Every structure is written in structure tokens, then in C-alpha cells.
Amino acid sequence: MLRRLGDVKLIRRISNVPFHDDLTAADDDLFGLEDFKHYKESPEMTRKRLQLEDSLQPRQPEQVKSTSSLESAALRKEPMIFISKLTDPYLNLAIEDYVYNKMAPEPQNNRLMFYVNKPCVVIGKNQNPWKEVNLPLLNSLHIPMLRRRSGGGTVVHDSGNVNFSFMTTKSEFSRFKFVNLVVDAINNWGKCKYQLEVSSRGDITTVTQPDGINYKISGSAYKLSRGKSYHHGTMLLNSRLDILGKLLSNSPEKNGIVSDTISIDSVRSKVANIEIQSDEFKALVSEAFKQQYGVKAQLNKEEKLQNSLLGLEDFMEAKEVEIFTIEKNTEINEEILTTAEELKNWNWKFGNTPKFTHQFTNDKYDLKVKFIIGKNAIVEDFELELPSSSSHSEIKASFDFLRYAIDQNELKPAEERLKYKGSDIAGFITHDEISDWIGESIDGTI
Structure with missing residues (x-):
């Protein structure tokens, strides 16, 4: 609030004293303010002042309560x-x-x-x-x-x-x-x-x-x-x-x-x-x-x-x-x-896959191999096709450990049976090149 007294401007504002103006000590007696120099605000006045200040603040839009979790x-x-x-x-x-x-x-x-x-x-x-x-x-x-x-x-x-x-x-x-x-x-x-x-x-x-x-x-x-x-x-x-x-x-x-x-x-x-x-x-x-x-x-x-x-x-x-x-x-x-x-x-x-067969052909070694996959993607059997010759008998022998591992499935608990994973199958084939080819063909692991 702006008031003029003679040539003196008084700027009134709410503060911790009732009137806090831009006056000097020499002006106190002139305006009768000497008695206010040692004024202390009462608790009730403080409460009302804070309420008034709050009422003068611009209201923010009410925030929607957000979900906590x-x-x-x-x-x-x-x-x-x-x-x-x-x-x-x-x-x-x-x-x-x-x-x-x-x-x-x-x-x-x-x-x-x-x-x-x-x-x-x-x-x-x-x-x-x-x-x-x-x-x-x-x-x-x-x-x-x-x-x-x-x-x-x-x-x-x-x-x-x-x-x-x-x-x-x-x-x-x-x-x-x-x-x-x-x-x-x-x-x-x-x-x-x-x-x-x-x-x-x-x-x-x-x-x-x-x-x-x-x-x-x-x-x-x-x-x-x-x-x-x-x-x-x-x-x-x-x-x-x-x-x-x-x-x-x-x-x-x-x-x-x-x-x-x-x-x-x-x-x-x-x-x-x-x-x-x-x-x-x-x-x-x-x-x-x-x-x-x-x-x-x-x-x-x-x-x-x-x-x-x-x-x-x-x-x-x-x-x-x-x-x-x-x-x-x-x-x-x-x-x-x-x-x-x-x-x-x-x-x-992978284990949730219904039963299926998966057949691969290798032209270099003139062989076909078909894997028979049962419930839970467990390897139940395989079929190997090779021409009758002495060189292919060695390849056939390289699958003997795989045959043994599959035969052992019945003796093992379900969680330990041979699963249809490229690296697991390849690990039981002793011919290095065919082993890598099988693992890579199944799922890219060897």
C-alpha cells in the first residue's frame, strides 16, 4: 500500500513488525513511531499473518493423486x-x-x-x-x-x-x-x-x-x-x-x-x-x-x-x-x-515344443541324419543314412557315443536326460567336422 505524507513516501508491507518503512531513526519522533521500535509479534498475530500471506499466494491447480505402486x-x-x-x-x-x-x-x-x-x-x-x-x-x-x-x-x-x-x-x-x-x-x-x-x-x-x-x-x-x-x-x-x-x-x-x-x-x-x-x-x-x-x-x-x-x-x-x-x-x-x-x-x-523330427543333409559326407525329439524336447532317437563303404563306417562309428547317451535316458531322471541342444548333441559325436556341423545346424552352438 502506497501513501504520501508531505514529501515522504511510506511503503507498507506485512513483515515481522506491524509497520516496517523506509524511514531513518531521525524520523521516528516526527511520525510518533518511537513506541513501536521494540514491538514483538504475538503468537496469535503470527498465525493470522501467515494465513493472510498464504491467502495472497497464487493457487496452484490441484494435483491428481498418483498411484504409489x-x-x-x-x-x-x-x-x-x-x-x-x-x-x-x-x-x-x-x-x-x-x-x-x-x-x-x-x-x-x-x-x-x-x-x-x-x-x-x-x-x-x-x-x-x-x-x-x-x-x-x-x-x-x-x-x-x-x-x-x-x-x-x-x-x-x-x-x-x-x-x-x-x-x-x-x-x-x-x-x-x-x-x-x-x-x-x-x-x-x-x-x-x-x-x-x-x-x-x-x-x-x-x-x-x-x-x-x-x-x-x-x-x-x-x-x-x-x-x-x-x-x-x-x-x-x-x-x-x-x-x-x-x-x-x-x-x-x-x-x-x-x-x-x-x-x-x-x-x-x-x-x-x-x-x-x-x-x-x-x-x-x-x-x-x-x-x-x-x-x-x-x-x-x-x-x-x-x-x-x-x-x-x-x-x-x-x-x-x-x-x-x-x-x-x-x-x-x-x-x-x-x-x-x-x-x-x-x-x-524350448522344452515346451510338441514332439517333432529334424532332418539334416550333408552333401560333403553324403549323409543324412534325422533326430526324433520327444516330450520336453528330449532326444528319443536318431536315424543315420550312409552309403555302404569302409570310409563311411568310420563316420557311423563317430555316432556311437550319441547312441549310448540316448539309451541312458531311460535310466536318468527327466532333468538329466539328453536335451535337444546343439552343443550337447555335438559333444557326443567324435568326428570333429561333423560334430561342428550338427551343432551349428541345430541352433548355432557347437
Whole structure:
């Protein structure tokens, strides 16, 4: 407050004395301020002063209370979006499984999760990795292979694609509903390289291109259990498609021929990137999820009718769905870590493969060898084809230790039986060059 007394300006402000002005000691008597020099503020005055100062401060917008932990977020009784900034594929698949398991099977508890993995290959629950993946190439590049707990085909993950997972009740499950939401969100955005559509299989593809091809942009996999379901897919944004093709390509000459009647084969398709940024994709799909599954979407028929009669539909906005971000400092509980370790286990990744045979041909030594692989990927037998000659009898003899090891399987507990690993098989073949060839052909290990 500014006042003028004669030619003297007094600047009044709230402080620890009632009047603290820019006056000198010589002015005290002139203005009758001598009695205030030794004034001490009472506790009551201090309280009131602080209240007044607080009231004069500009108010900050009220902050939404954030969820304190991943567990409490997963248990929330409302729609939630989870964004993982971790790139460990084992952890991300374990977190996805954890969020799904914690979600109560109620329609209002829908979940959406995004994650981007470092390079890896992920096969479906019922697939054969020796058939689906170029294992020798994967091992040479030190790229991990994972088996997920849902069905579907084999996909390659890298920093150029985004994995999304939509979780809802079993009764609300649809192969098409969520991918249609994704397609509509991108097409309505209007800045994508392609117009997209949903195929009869539930895949996201480009609208037919001038070359007559519908390029696959995203494949899907599903899981239904305990009254719940999830639908997850991999969206190709800016992936290395040249590497993707090599990792999923096997040649009979180098990788042999796998035969079985049980495992589920991937459907091979030509693929393309839609060339948008990861954050842009997440934002578009998150907004569509919010509009579809936020509070506005959960009004009952009577409430919707009432709002319609009152002309309030345009004013009813979906509630801002909370986003929980999983970062390096996010506490990861023991349940998630245990699941991640289970996904790394050889018995899950490879031992879960249905029975099959794997045949290789070596033109240099004019031989064929077929391995018969049983339950838990245990080597049950092998068949060796060689011409009848003295030189080939030595090669045949080099497999004698392998025959002995297989015969000993019946005498050993399951965990000690000979598994179908390139290095293990090669270790029982005494011919050095053929031993290396066998190990390399099976999975790139010798």
C-alpha cells in the first residue's frame, strides 16, 4: 500500500513488525513511531499473518493423486493405461502378465499397456522354435528368443515397433474390436503413410496398394482365462524389416527340415512400416482408449437417455484415464521377477515344443541324419543314412557315443536326460567336422 505524507513516501508491507518503512531513526519522533521500535509479534498475530500471506499466494491447480505402486495401479477399479519404459523383453512380458492377473474381471477395469523391447524374437505358446526361427543366426547375433504365454505366430521386436496389450473381460473379448479402435485412431489422424484396415484374421494391414498387396502392419495374439482376456499385438512403425525377414527365414540346406503335426505354424505375410513415431502412436491409441472406455462410456442406459434429452451429450467428456509409467526406479516385486526367470528357462522356451523330427543333409559326407525329439524336447532317437563303404563306417562309428547317451535316458531322471541342444548333441559325436556341423545346424552352438 502506497501513501504520501508531505514529501515522504511510506511503503507498507506485512513483515515481522506491524509497520516496517523506509524511514531513518531521525524520523521516528516526527511520525510518533518511537513506541513501536521494540514491538514483538504475538503468537496469535503470527498465525493470522501467515494465513493472510498464504491467502495472497497464487493457487496452484490441484494435483491428481498418483498411484504409489505398480501393484496398487494394477488393482485399481477403473480403466488404466500402463506404459513401460523398460526394454528388457522378459520383464515386459512378465509385467504384462502381472497386470492381467491382478485385474478384476469387471467391465470397468479395462487395461491398455504399451512397451518397446530391445531386439528379440517372440514365438507363440504352441510353436516350434526350430521351425519358426533361424536359431543359428539368433545365437550368432546374441538376440534372445522368448516363448510367450499366449497363442499366435512369431514376431520380431525391436526399437522400431510398439507392442500393445488390451485387457478386458472374457465376455467382452473380440478379435476385431480393439484393432478396429487402433485403425480408426490412425486413419482419423490423417497423417499416416497408409490407410489401414482390419483383415478377416484380425490383423492390421494396409488398404490394397498399387502392387495389389495388403501389407501386414500388425499381428495379434490372444489369451482367455479366469473370466478375463487379453489381446496383444506388435505395431510396425520403423522396424528393420530386412533383419526381421532374415531372423524368421530358414533354409532346408542350412537349418534342416522340421516335421510335426501338432505345433502351430505362423502365417507368412509381406510386411511394411507405417513410419510414425512411437510416442505419436501411443498418444493416438491412448486417446481412443480413453474415449471408448472412460467414465462417459460407462454410463448406464438411463443416464445416457437423460443426458440426451437434456442435450448434455456434447458436454459429457470422458474422464482422464490415469497413466502409470514403469521406469527403471519403479519397484518390481518378486512375483514379476519370478515370472521373468521362468520365461528365460530353457524348459519353457524350448522344452515346451510338441514332439517333432529334424532332418539334416550333408552333401560333403553324403549323409543324412534325422533326430526324433520327444516330450520336453528330449532326444528319443536318431536315424543315420550312409552309403555302404569302409570310409563311411568310420563316420557311423563317430555316432556311437550319441547312441549310448540316448539309451541312458531311460535310466536318468527327466532333468538329466539328453536335451535337444546343439552343443550337447555335438559333444557326443567324435568326428570333429561333423560334430561342428550338427551343432551349428541345430541352433548355432557347437
